[in-house]
Amino acid sequence: xxxxxxxxxxxxALLVTGCANNSPSLGSKNISYGDTKAVExxxxxxxxxxxxxxxxxMTRSLAQSGTLQGRPVVQVYDxxxxxxxxxxxREITNSIKTQLMKTGTARFASDDNQMQNQVDQLKLQNQSxxxxxxxxxxxxxxxxxxxxxxxxxSSIVKRSSDYKDVFYKFSLQLIDVESxxxxxxxEKEIRKTTER
Amino acid sequence: xxxxxxxALMLALLAGCATPPPPAPGSAASKVVSMGxxxxxxxxxxxxxxxxxxxxxxxxxxxxxxxxxxxxYRFAWLGNDGFPVADEESWKSMTLYGSQSTVLPxxxxxxxxxxxxxxxxxx
Numbered sequence: 001x002x003x004x005x006x007x008x009x010x011x012x013a014l015l016v017t018g019c020a021n022n023s024p025s026l027g028s029k030n031i032s033y034g035d036t037k038a039v040e041x042x043x044x045x046x047x048x049x050x051x052x053x054x055x056x057x058m059t060r061s062l063a064q065s066g067t068l069q070g071r072p073v074v075q076v077y078d079x080x081x082x083x084x085x086x087x088x089x090r091e092i093t094n095s096i097k098t099q100l101m102k103t104g105t106a107r108f109a110s111d112d113n114q115m116q117n118q119v120d121q122l123k124l125q126n127q128s129x130x131x132x133x134x135x136x137x138x139x140x141x142x143x144x145x146x147x148x149x150x151x152x153x154s155s156i157v158k159r160s161s162d163y164k165d166v167f168y169k170f171s172l173q174l175i176d177v178e179s180x181x182x183x184x185x186x187e188k189e190i191r192k193t194t195e196r
Numbered sequence: 197x198x199x200x201x202x203x204a205l206m207l208a209l210l211a212g213c214a215t216p217p218p219p220a221p222g223s224a225a226s227k228v229v230s231m232g233x234x235x236x237x238x239x240x241x242x243x244x245x246x247x248x249x250x251x252x253x254x255x256x257x258x259x260x261x262x263x264x265x266x267x268x269y270r271f272a273w274l275g276n277d278g279f280p281v282a283d284e285e286s287w288k289s290m291t292l293y294g295s296q297s298t299v300l301p302x303x304x305x306x307x308x309x310x311x312x313x314x315x316x317x318x319x
Contacts, residue, residue: 037286039268052286060303066248102282103250103306 044166044192046087054170055095057188058151063103067174067184068147074100074174075109075145083155083168092153096172109145118142147174147183164194224255229272231317236261237292239314251304253312259292266291268317271302273309281308287317 040047062068076097079089090113100106110118125136151172158165173185219225224242240256251273259265268287275281282305292298304312 037270037284039287039289049286049288053288056286056305060250060305063305064248064250064252064303099305 041192044164044194045085046083046168050168050190050192051092051095053190054092054153054188055099058170058172058186059096059099059103061186062172062174062184063100063105065184068105071105071107072146073109073143074106074147074149075177076111077148077150078111078113079170079172080150080152082152084157085155087153089153092151092170096149096151107143109143145177148177149174162196164196166192168192227255227313229313229315231315234267234316234318236263236265237267237316237318239316240297244312249307251309251312253302253304253314255300255302255314256297257290257292257300258297259295262294264291264293266319268319269300270315272313272315273304273306274311274313275308276310278311282306 036048037052038049040049068074076093079092081087081089093111097108097111101108122137122139125131126139149172151170153168153170155169156167168190170188170190171185172187173182175182224239227242228239236259238258238260240258242256243254245252253271257267266289268289270285270287272280272285273282285305290300300314302312
């Protein structure tokens with residue numbers, strides 16, 4: 001009697017596990033994850049592919065140019081947006097900085113937008129009296145940048161009844177802080193045309 | 197005599213069905229990964245050099261058609277062990293005009309890259 005019961009429980013358990021959904025996904029089938037590296041042509045506004053192409057091309061050109069000898073300290077400034085559309089240019093800056101860091105050719109000083117946090121932290125450690133003295137970061141030891149990296153993106157937009165043409169030009173230059181000389185410069189041009 | 201002719205025909209048929217031999221290791225063809233049928237796009241000579249510590253590649257591309265052709269491409273950068281040394285690159289699109297031959301330049305993202313593959317796809 002007991003063995004019959006056990007058998008039936010086992011059979012039910014087997015049936016239940018057999019019917020279970022073993023796919024590691026949950027939710028609507030209309031939503032899916034796409035390839036982040038795919039060529040995106042949903043509209044002809046500035047898009048992910050443009051950001052990736054610009055960062056890739058500029059970083060590699062700079063790293064391979066041989067200008068960055070001995071892993072100099074570089075300060076990155078936000079890319080100036082001179083286009084007519086909203087572009088989160090800080091993301092271009094971040095991508096360039098990340099990729100340059102991965103090449104191992106440069107070190108980076110606090111960016112202009114992070115400087116306040118850096119100064120606040122130093123002040124907090126040194127002036128608040130909250131921290132153990134041996135662990136406090138001393139003031140006056142920040143490493144100054146040898147170069148500054150500045151860029152801009154501009155666009156020319158033309159429309160007709162049949163076409164919309166957008167031409168983006170991204171420029172990046174590396175300037176020696178002491179001499180003020182531009183040591184390296186490159187451009188990336190992108191044309192996107194929509195036929196109506 | 198008839199047997200010989202039949203034999204020769206059979207051999208010819210077999211040779212016709214045989215798959216082409218794989219490209220020789222290190223050859224330009226061995227660096228190209230065609231994703232599907234890459235219609236009318238031919239990858240020709242390649243120049244590989246190391247400049248300022250980074251592997252640089254120049255690959256010749258030819259559109260064998262008289263019409264403009266669009267293609268997608270990206271490079272994969274490999275280390276000594278044959279495995280990728282960097283994140284996947286983003287796909288890029290390129291238009292080749294009818295019968296145009298051009299050179300595609302590329303720079304490795306990290307000095308560790310010692311080898312590469314060009315992935316090509318046509319819409």
